[in-house]
Amino acid sequence: MRIDRLDVYYVRMPLIYPWRTAYGEDHDIDSVLVKATSGDCEAWAEATPFFAPHYVNECAGGVFYLAAEVFGPHVVGREYDTARDLHERLAFAKGNGFAKAAIELCWWTLESKITGTPVHRLLGGETRPVIAGADFGVQDSIDMLLGNMQQAVDAGFPRTKLKVRPGWDVDMLRAVRSAFPDHLIHIDCNSGYTLDDFDTFEAIDDLGLAFIEQPLGWNDILDHAELARRIETPICLDESARDLEMVEQAIRIGACHYVNIKPGRAGGFTNSVAMHDVCRDAGIPVWIGGMLESSVGAALCVELATLPNFTYPGDLFPSSKFYRQDLAAPALELEPDLTFAPATEGLPEPDPERLERMSTRHATVMPR
Numbered sequence: 001m002r003i004d005r006l007d008v009y010y011v012r013m014p015l016i017y018p019w020r021t022a023y024g025e026d027h028d029i030d031s032v033l034v035k036a037t038s039g040d041c042e043a044w045a046e047a048t049p050f051f052a053p054h055y056v057n058e059c060a061g062g063v064f065y066l067a068a069e070v071f072g073p074h075v076v077g078r079e080y081d082t083a084r085d086l087h088e089r090l091a092f093a094k095g096n097g098f099a100k101a102a103i104e105l106c107w108w109t110l111e112s113k114i115t116g117t118p119v120h121r122l123l124g125g126e127t128r129p130v131i132a133g134a135d136f137g138v139q140d141s142i143d144m145l146l147g148n149m150q151q152a153v154d155a156g157f158p159r160t161k162l163k164v165r166p167g168w169d170v171d172m173l174r175a176v177r178s179a180f181p182d183h184l185i186h187i188d189c190n191s192g193y194t195l196d197d198f199d200t201f202e203a204i205d206d207l208g209l210a211f212i213e214q215p216l217g218w219n220d221i222l223d224h225a226e227l228a229r230r231i232e233t234p235i236c237l238d239e240s241a242r243d244l245e246m247v248e249q250a251i252r253i254g255a256c257h258y259v260n261i262k263p264g265r266a267g268g269f270t271n272s273v274a275m276h277d278v279c280r281d282a283g284i285p286v287w288i289g290g291m292l293e294s295s296v297g298a299a300l301c302v303e304l305a306t307l308p309n310f311t312y313p314g315d316l317f318p319s320s321k322f323y324r325q326d327l328a329a330p331a332l333e334l335e336p337d338l339t340f341a342p343a344t345e346g347l348p349e350p351d352p353e354r355l356e357r358m359s360t361r362h363a364t365v366m367p368r
Contacts, residue, residue, distance in 0.1 A: 001038050001080055001110060001111060002039070002079045003036055003037070003038055003075055003076050003077070003086075003106075003110075004076065004077070004367070005076060005364065006034055006035070006036055006067070006068075006072045006075075006076055006106075007034070007035040007037075007363070007365075008033075008034050008067045008072065008362065008363045008364075009032065009035075009350075009355060009362050010030070010032055010060060010061070010064045010359065010360050011030070011032075011294075011327060011355070012029070012358060012360055013029045013030075013031065013358055014028050015028060015029060015322055016321075016322060016323065016324060017322075018137075019137050019292060019322075020138035020163065020165075021138065021163045021165065021192075022163070022164065022165035022166075022189055022190040022191065023055060023190050023192065024052070024054045028051070029048060029050070029293075029322075030048075030050060030059075030060035030061075031046055031294065032048070032060055032063045032064050032067060033296060033350060034047075034102045034106055036106035036109070038110050038114065043106055043109035043110040044106070044347070044349050045103070045105035045106040045109055045296070046105075046264075046294060046296040046297030047099065047101045047102035047105075047264045048098075048291040049062075049265075050291070055190070055218075055239065055291075056098075056242065056265060058095075058096060058099065062099065063096075063098045063102055064363075066093075066096060066099035067099055067102045067365075071090060071099055071103055072363075072365035073365055073368060075090065075103060076365050076366065076367050077367030083108060086104055087100075087104055087267075087268065087271070090104065090267075095242070096267075097242060097264065097266055097268075098267075101264045101266070101267050103268075104268030104269065105263065105269060108268075109347060112347070118303070118343055118344050119300065119303040119343065120303040120304075120342040120343075123273055123303060123304060124273065124307060125303065125304070125305075126306050127306070127342055127344060128306055129335065129340065130288070130314060130340045131313045131339050132314055132316040132340060133158060133160065133314065133315065134152035134155075134159070134160040134161070135161045135163075135315055136149065136160065136163065138163050138164075138165060138168050142171075142172055145172065146179050149179070153183055155338070158184060158313050158338070159183070159185065159312075159313050160183060161186055161188055162185060162187050163190065164188065165192045166192060166193070166197070169204070170200060170203045170204055173187065173207055173209075174207070177207045185208075185209055185210065186213060186236070187212055187213065188214065188238070189213065189216075190214060190238075191214055191216065191239055194216060195223050195226060195227065198230065201230075201233070202231065204233070205231045205232055210234070210312075211233060211234040211236040211257060212233050212234070213236040213238050213260060214236065214238040214240065214260075215227060218239035218240065219239070219240060219242075220240055221237070221246065221249060221250040221255040222253070222255070224250070224256065225253045225254050225255040228254055228257070229254070235255065235257055236258035236260055237250055237256040237258075238262075239265070240255075241259050241260065241265075241266075242266070243266065243267065244271055244274045244278065247275050247279065248278055251279070251282045251284060257284065258285055258286070258312065259287075260315075261275055261276060261288060261289060261310075262290070262301075263300060263301065263304055264291055264293075264297070265289075265291075269304060276304075276307050276309050276310070279309060280308070280309035285311045286312070287305075287310055287311070287314050287315075288310055288315065288316060289301075289314070289315045290314075290317070292322055294319065294348075295327070295330070295331045295332035296327065296347070296348055296349065298317070298319070299347050301314070301316060302316060303342050303343065303347075316332075317334075318332060318334040319332060325354065326354075327350050327351065327355060328348035328351065329349070329351040329354075330348055331348065
């Protein structure tokens with residue numbers, strides 16, 4: 001496959017309700033979409049690292065710049081027989097997983113269109129439903145959270161993920177556990193704590209959580225291994241599972257019992273599949289994460305989550321949970337049984353009018 005052209009779009013998608021976590025608050029989601037052209041075939045991908053580098057050390061502006069000015073010119077006009085070929089072409093750059101993913105994911109969506117093979121089949125997955133969980137950021141009040149959780153439990157969601165941050169942790173979790181003593185719950189700390197906060201982890205260690213996601217530094221595995229030795233609640237890595245080597249080392253030192261895989265953070269599907277396989281071989285369950293993408297990016301997460309070791313309910317949501325109008329058409333929809341179906345007849349793509357309205361920047365990359 002020859003990549004003849006890339007079109008890179010910076011979009012800003014207004015949220016219905018602010019997304020609050022340990023690292024800050026977002027009222028809009030800033031995302032980068034890439035359209036890759038090969039001959040007369042076009043396909044899309046999306047990378048969504050947020051406006052500011054507060055989740056990891058990437059942001060949407062940097063991803064746009066790298067895709068349009070550095071990585072894009074480095075890859076267009078060349079043949080790539082496999083995704084690994086494109087992955088290796090981008091290996092000259094250190095890190096920058098989201099920027100690499102914005103382009104690497106396009107190889108898979110192009111290959112899917114050219115060959116008529118669903119992306120999940122190209123990845124080695126099965127055409128099977130992907131189970132979704134409920135997810136709540138920091139709310140205005142505990143009563144608000146309990147009301148939203150009741151709706152999720154009544155709807156039948158198999159688990160709930162709760163964002164925590166200092167001041168919104170122990171008391172909130174005790175209230176939640178009192179109201180929902182048997183519901184499967186885990187928390188996401190988004191790197192908001194250190195080992196100096198051990199008293200906090202000790203206080204919630206008897207609340208029966210499925211695991212604690214990314215409690216410590218975004219780039220750390222050593223302290224996570226120490227915490228894993230000192231508490232009973234399992235540890236899940238998210239931000240720290242940024243590449244294959246980091247995951248391998250984390251498993252080796254006992255820093256995690258679960259791993260969250262996000263194709264954007266991982267640099268695309270090539271790394272994501274490799275992480276899945278390493279965790280599978282080590283007996284570490286994985287689950288799919290999301291970045292509040294439009295349906296363009298969320299649908300790609302569904303495709304990845306059809307691999308066999310994705311066994312914990314994923315962070316996958318209908319766009320109506322976060323957006324009054326999705327950027328893409330058709331929007332990704334939740335099935336009545338609270339699952340998402342992988343695509344068998346084409347993936348969601350941006351609606352042209354919505355893309356024009358939500359885009360703040362656009363660049364075209366052609367061979368030099």
